[in-house]
Structure formats: structure tokens, C-alpha cells
Amino acid sequence: MTVATAYVPDGRPGPGRLREVDLDVLAVGPAELVLPEATVRDERGVTLFDDDGMVFEPAAGGGPLAPAAADRQARAFGVVNAAFHTQRALRFVSSLLNRPLPHLVVRIGMHDQPRWGGGHYRLPHPLEDGPVRAAGEVHLGGGRAFLAAPRYFHAPAHNAAIVYHEVAHHLCRHTADFRLNRLRPAHRQTNKKIALDEGTSDVVTAILLGTPDIYGWHRQRIPAWDRRRRQLAPQWTMVHFHGGPDQDPHGDGTVWASACWSARERTADPRRFDAMLLRGLELFGEEADVTVPAEQALRRRRHFSRLLSAMTRADPGLAPGVLAAMAAHGIHLGASNAELREAARARALAGMAAEGTAI
Numbered sequence: 001m002t003v004a005t006a007y008v009p010d011g012r013p014g015p016g017r018l019r020e021v022d023l024d025v026l027a028v029g030p031a032e033l034v035l036p037e038a039t040v041r042d043e044r045g046v047t048l049f050d051d052d053g054m055v056f057e058p059a060a061g062g063g064p065l066a067p068a069a070a071d072r073q074a075r076a077f078g079v080v081n082a083a084f085h086t087q088r089a090l091r092f093v094s095s096l097l098n099r100p101l102p103h104l105v106v107r108i109g110m111h112d113q114p115r116w117g118g119g120h121y122r123l124p125h126p127l128e129d130g131p132v133r134a135a136g137e138v139h140l141g142g143g144r145a146f147l148a149a150p151r152y153f154h155a156p157a158h159n160a161a162i163v164y165h166e167v168a169h170h171l172c173r174h175t176a177d178f179r180l181n182r183l184r185p186a187h188r189q190t191n192k193k194i195a196l197d198e199g200t201s202d203v204v205t206a207i208l209l210g211t212p213d214i215y216g217w218h219r220q221r222i223p224a225w226d227r228r229r230r231q232l233a234p235q236w237t238m239v240h241f242h243g244g245p246d247q248d249p250h251g252d253g254t255v256w257a258s259a260c261w262s263a264r265e266r267t268a269d270p271r272r273f274d275a276m277l278l279r280g281l282e283l284f285g286e287e288a289d290v291t292v293p294a295e296q297a298l299r300r301r302r303h304f305s306r307l308l309s310a311m312t313r314a315d316p317g318l319a320p321g322v323l324a325a326m327a328a329h330g331i332h333l334g335a336s337n338a339e340l341r342e343a344a345r346a347r348a349l350a351g352m353a354a355e356g357t358a359i
């Protein structure tokens with residue numbers, strides 16, 4: 001174990017508390033940490049590590065306005081911080097699934113012309129910007145914008161929420177496999193995400209952060225009632241679900257994430273809910289779709305009710321409470337997302353009419 005510094009989630013909006021942590025590191029390169037479960041590397045060609053250990057200052061994110069030494073310090077901290085949260089997330093997953101996920105590569109400072117402040121999970125495809133490993137990679141930008149109060153250059157590697165969300169896509173790919181990538185050629189997988197993938201990644205992020213306000217730090221200016229904030233605590237229900245190929249899967253995914261968070265809050269042992277969710281993803285992925293046409297199989301794999309069904313099979317004892325919590329969000333077994341949306345909207349309209357609200 002190596003002593004390192006990282007932000008540890010403290011349940012408040014912000015990067016977390018700066019603390020000394022233990023990091024299990026196998027090897028150190030000039031800008032790379034090799035862990036048992038992941039390799040984390042800054043791709044911008046600057047040597048960040050020497051023999052002086054893994055204790056660095058965040059330097060308020062560094063960035064283009066910082067002195068070169070501060071920016072280098074912030075980049076080194078970013079690699080270590082991303083490594084800590086990647087390791088924490090992957091160990092959380094493997095402890096519940098009783099198996100490791102394929103080795104993950106996390107690349108920082110990607111797609112940096114022009115500057116990029118986001119993160120994404122990528123699988124190989126000819127249209128990707130360079131080769132990607134078949135098992136999947138997390139790409140993090142070098143940062144693009146400053147956050148106010150206190151002023152901070154928002155480098156994604158400094159933000160545990162972004163790291164957790166992208167690592168959770170790796171979990172989804174190697175369990176539920178919503179887009180049936182395992183049936184596609186290894187070099188021609190799809191990177192299109194569906195709402196279940198985004199929502200599951202958001203609720204895993206909330207679980208690891210210990211707060212439903214997962215993006216409360218860098219999206220603090222977006223109000224909680226706006227779906228772009230991705231605050232899971234508001235009661236997002238199927239009334240708010242849009243669906244269709246032109247919709248942002250993140251916004252629709254927030255309905256699923258919010259329902260999962262409610263169900264977890266109702267569970268006496270939250271870790272039992274976490275196991276149910278992850279085992280449900282695994283069971284979902286094991287369901288064979290070979291008897292139906294590919295388009296139909298993919299359509300069915302978008303249904304919230306199908307993952308919910310897999311979860312109830314993963315832990316039947318927990319099912320009644322989880323089903324009740326999901327029902328409050330308009331999610332029931334045995335219906336498509338569109339059917340759930342229409343039923344939820346009809347109920348909402350009937351409720352408003354009964355209350356005498358003008359509609």
C-alpha cells in the first residue's frame with residue numbers, strides 16, 4: 001500500500017475532504033499508475049511522478065492560468081485522485097459480484113483540442129478518435145472551465161462523481177450489456193448509451209458518494225428541479241420520462257436513478273440493496289435474447305421493468321419493499337417504458353382533475 005492524497009466524499013457539495021489514503025499500486029510510470037484492477041494515465045506527455053511518493057496538492061485544479069509547477073502538481077494529484085476512486089469503485093463492485101471486472105484503462109487529458117471538461121466511457125469502433133481497448137476505457141478531459149466560490153479549475157480527474165459515473169458504465173458493459181456489445185465484433189462495438197445505462201451509472205455514483213446530489217459541486221448553478229442537475233432526490237417519476245431516439249438518455253435515466261435511490265433509502269441494509277442491483281445487472285446480462293430479432297432484443301433491453309424484474313429474482317426477500325418504492329415512481333413490472341409513461345401521465349391528470357386543478 002502506498003500513502004497518497006485524494007478527495008474523500010463527505011456528503012457535501014464540493015470535491016470532498018482532502019485526506020491521506022491508502023492506494024494499492026503495482027507500478028509507477030512517468031505519468032501512469034498501474035493498479036491491480038486498472039491503469040490510470042495522463043496522456044499529455046508531462047512527467048508527473050518521480051521517487052517522492054503519491055502525496056500531491058490539488059492546487060485548485062491547476063489549469064491554464066496557474067504557474068507551471070502548480071499545474072503539474074494538479075495533474076499529478078488528478079492521476080492519483082482518479083486512481084483512488086477507480087480502485088474504490090471497482091473493489092466495491094467486485095466485493096458484491098464476487099468477481100473482478102476486466103482491467104480498466106483510465107486516460108486523462110484526452111480529446112484536449114479544444115479543451116474538454118467532461119468524461120466518457122468508450123469501446124472500440126472505427127469512428128473513435130484512435131484505438132480503444134476491447135474491454136473499454138474511461139476518458140477524462142483535461143478541464144475547460146473554472147468553478148466559482150471557491151475558484152477552482154474543474155479538472156474531471158479531481159471530481160469523484162465523474163470518475164464513478166464512467167467506471168459504472170464499465171460495470172454495465174460487463175454485466176447487463178444493455179446494447180448487446182458482446183455479440184458485436186470486438187472492434188465495432190456501439191458507444192450509444194440508453195437511459196438505463198445512464199441512470200444505473202448515476203445511482204452507483206450516488207451510492208459511492210453517499211449523496212443523491214451527485215453533481216452538486218460542478219453543477220451547483222443548475223437548480224435541483226432541472227434534470228440537467230441530475231439530483232436524484234427529487235421524486236422524478238415516469239411522468240418526467242420522454243423516451244425516443246432524440247432524447248438525452250441522461251435526463252430519462254434520472255427517473256431510474258431516482259427510483260433506485262428511493263428504494264435504497266427504504267431498505268434497512270443499504271448494502272443489501274446494492275447487492276440486489278448489481279446481481280440484477282448480472283442476471284439481466286445472462287438472459288439470452290437469441291430467439292428474437294436483434295432490434296426487438298435491443299428494444300426490450302431498454303425497459304426499466306426488465307432490470308427491475310432481474311433485481312427481484314436476485315433478492316426475492318427484498319422485492320416487496322423495492323417494488324413498492326419503484327411503484328411510487330411509476331415503475332412496475334411487465335410494461336414497456338412508453339406504457340409506464342402513459343399510465344403515469346394518465347394518473348397524474350386524473351389526480352389533478354380530482355383535486356379540481358384547472359388542466
Ligand SMILES: [Zn+2]
Pocket residue numbers: 165169193198201
Ligand atoms: Zn454516462
